[in-house]
């Protein structure tokens with residue numbers, strides 16, 4: 001009875017053209033309300049997107065937690081010309097004196113955003129984008145890692161190496177073997193770019209060199225991992241490190257006052273990370289417990305500037321690659337004061353590193369510089385002896 005009544009009412013509605021239109025409109029309205037409802041539910045679960053203040057461009061990161069933020073930073077497809085500054089200091093070298101100088105997560109983010117903005121100013125070549133969307137190959141754990149040293153010239157080396165067709169590298173610093181080890185090897189592998197048979201996967205994180213646990217951890221991943229260390233005169237390196245911190249925290253004490261435990265006695269504060277990182281022989285000792293010397297290549301940070309093709313030749317040999325990167329790939333940019341690439345990876349345009357590389361250093365009291373030279377001399381000698389290479393810092 002009820003059923004026949006319903007059928008009758010529906011028939012009555014359908015038989016009139018006006019009522020028919022009303023029914024169609026009603027259904028459309030219901031569909032529209034349903035779609036609106038679904039969208040609101042979906043959008044509330046999406047990550048909030050920050051809009052860059054200066055550029056007005058979205059930099060896409062979660063804001064709820066630092067961890068998610070870091071992951072999205074690392075997973076975001078890096079531009080090949082990314083120039084991200086290393087700013088992490090190993091916990092074991094954190095002490096009362098250096099604690100104030102440590103860059104926190106906000107600083108790291110500041111660097112990242114600064115470099116992303118720098119990258120956005122260069123319009124990418126369409127061929128660069130196609131290399132990112134290339135779905136072929138598979139993600140592999142790195143077979144070679146640039147492990148240090150901070151402010152040695154690690155970014156320049158990685159950017160130059162990326163020109164090689166048989167090298168694929170992650171742009172950002174993964175910090176897996178120091179900060180993110182608990183995330184596991186699968187997490188690390190996921191960060192890597194896809195590679196084809198015969199291509200080498202690489203990453204660079206300069207803080208590994210001074211991280212006590214890093215050698216054992218890298219060895220546990222693969223005993224065959226090739227390690228590259230870019231070393232630079234430890235005195236200049238310390239000033240460069242200080243300059244980086246100063247650029248973010250202009251009110252820190254002077255370099256001179258941080259250098260000494262006691263200025264009158266001339267006792268150097270070796271607990272200050274800027275000083276401690278430069279004691280290369282000590283850190284190298286730790287690596288030699290796990291890796292033979294033949295598996296570690298030392299690149300001169302100074303020669304990387306004066307003869308980039310020469311140093312790149314040595315690195316390509318060490319990696320067992322054909323010497324494809326030669327002096328034809330570089331030109332000296334007078335304005336920047338550094339060698340730059342004629343064509344960056346995946347781009348047809350010349351490329352120099354960003355403004356966080358090659359900062360002007362503050363003038364340091366020559367007496368303090370001399371005191372530091374004296375301090376480092378025996379450690380440098382030991383380092384030359386261990387590596388069989390005279391880097392010419394003295």
Ligand SMILES: Nc1ncnc2c1ncn2[C@@H]1O[C@H](COP(=O)(O)OS(=O)(=O)O)[C@@H](OP(=O)(O)O)[C@H]1O
Nearest residue numbers: 085086150151152153154155156240338357358359
């Ligand atoms: N080609 C080229 N262009 C620009 N800069 C160059 C280049 N080659 C080496 N360098 C030197 O690299 C220094 C920064 O070292 P890193 O890249 O290892 O720094 S970081 O640890 O990743 O922050 C950086 O140190 P500062 O000059 O003190 O800024 C540069 O001197």
